[in-house]
Amino acid sequence: MSPIDDDGMSRRKFMRQSAVLSLGLAGTPISTLGQQPVDSRTKEGRTLNANSQEMLTRFGLKYPIFQGAPGGEALAVAVANSGAMGAVSLTWDTPEQTFDVVTRMNEATEGNYYANYVLHFEPKSLDRALEAGCPIIQFSWGIPKKYIVAKVRNAGARLGIQVSSKLNAEKAMQLDPDFLICQGLEAGGHVQATLPLADTLQDVLRLAGGTPVLVAGGISTGQDLRLAIESGASGAVLGTRFMATKESDAHDVYKNSLVEANEDSTVYTICFNRDWNAAHRVLRNSTFLDWEAEGCPDTGSKPKEDDVVAEHPVYGKAMRYETVPPMQGHEGALEEMAMYAGQGVGQVNDLPTAGELLERLWREFERS
Ligand SMILES: Cc1cc2nc3c(=O)[nH]c(=O)nc-3n(C[C@H](O)[C@H](O)[C@H](O)COP(=O)(O)O)c2cc1C
Incomplete structure (x- = not known):
């Protein structure tokens, strides 16, 4: 598989189509766009759709x-306690770590956070997450198997599923989720x-009916959030x-690289596939550019692939082409x-x- 680089085109396409869609709302029967009627205004006059309102109430959110x-965890707590939905990733945690993370999250928040499991891997710690009272999985x-969904439901937790096509949205909806992420x-x-959001969102919204869909x-x-909501989504995942916030556990080198990057700095690739062979989007850096210059060879023939690029006191050595990003504590060629x-x-x-960011996003949403 060769790397695909669309140079920012898919984001620009979504923004253009969303703008067209929102301009077209006046006088258009909303149901034909797969959207819910707009029924509420923020104090600046910006509208939220009914699904979005409902979602805020159902999940106890301000934003x-x-x-x-x-x-x-520190970021997840800060996001949740500032009025949005926090998130922790538990795919790679042991069952005991998971139990402790969920216990701490429950103590530190009002329960407005979710735990993510990447189903490419066995969700080994799910039972312990549920036992500790994780509110949303x-x-x-x-698409999770029925017995996994039954575990989530039997524990009284809510269920969210990420989809990316009409086909997997259809499958996900058969499980009656509490929300979808598109x-x-x-x-x-x-x-x-x-596919870009613009190519899938309307199909997913139609299939979801009254179930909240986040893009x-x-x-x-x-402004991005407004376009997403005016396209019929209930909200957005960022x-x-x-x-790139103070509380995130990314290394400062990574945070500063995000700040310095421009809209053409990312690439959709399979370059960093040493421990998980899946497509990803990263900043173009020297590892990617050297690999690309050699014709994007397969594992076994990649340039400098036996290099240890960094070390972490807890996570140990990071090899070139590994999936781990630079986190606080890493030292080396970050x-x-x-x-x-x-x-x-x-x-x-x-x-x-995170709190300052959320307030700003909301101000921009209201004024855009
Ligand atoms: C550093 C990083 C790590 C991520 N890790 C996960 C993960 O563990 N599980 C997952 O489902 N998605 C993961 N994602 C994808 C996000 O859940 C989300 O789909 C994505 O960040 C949205 O696009 P945006 O980064 O442009 O906001 C990750 C994204 C980033 C940037």
């Missing part, structure tokens, strides 16, 4: 914003989607934008590691606290 899974990279090719990190991929500003970023990274220009 229709979910954090993407990465970033660590969200799966990505696969990921697009614009997203940072590992990208389950093979994920390339959303960095309040991954890259939250990585710029050469995978620095995940979505196509909205050009709008990431500072490192606010």
Whole structure:
């Protein structure tokens, strides 16, 4: 498989189509667009759709914003306690670590956070997460089997599923989820989607009916959020934008690279596949450029693939082409590691606290 680089095109396409869609709303029967009627106004006159309102009430949120899974516990707590949906990634935690993370999250928040499991891997710690009282489980990279859904339901937890096509949205809806996340090719990190948001969102919304759908991929500003909501989504998932905050556990080198990047800095690739062979979106860095210059060879023939690029006191050695990004505590050639970023990274220009960021996103949403 050769790397695909669409140079920011999919994000621009979504923004254009969303703008057309929202302009077209006046006088258009909303049901024909698969959208719910707009029935509420913020104090500045900006509208939220009915699904979005309902979602805020159902999940006890102030903002229709979910954090993407990465970033660590401190970020998840800060996001949740500022009125949005926090997130922790539990795919790679042991059952005991998971029990402790969920216990601490329950103590530190009002329960407005979710735990993500990437179903490409066995969700080994799910039982312990549920036992500890995790309020919401969200799966990505696969549709959970019925017995897994039964575990979630029997524990009284809510269920979210990430989809990226009409086909997997149909399958997900058979499981009666509490929300869907529709990921697009614009997203940072590992990208389950093979199509831009603009190509899948309306199909997913139609299939979801009254179930809230959040869009994920390339959303960095309040204006982006407005376009997403005016396209019929109930809210948005922000991954890259939250990585560039004070509380995130990303290394400063990674955070500063996000701030310095522009909208053409990312690439959709399979370069960093040493421990998980899946497509991802990262900043173009020297590891990627050297590999590309050699014709994107397969594992076994990649340039300098036996290099240890960094070390971490807890996570140990990081090899070149490994999936681990530079995190606090890493030392070494950090710029050469995978620095995940979505196509909205050009709008990431500072490192606010999560609370400051949410207030700003909402101001921008209301004024846009
Ligand atoms: C550093 C990083 C790590 C991620 N890790 C996960 C993960 O563990 N599980 C998952 O489902 N998605 C993961 N994602 C994807 C996010 O959940 C989300 O789909 C994506 O960040 C949205 O696009 P954006 O980064 O442009 O906001 C990750 C994204 C980033 C940037």
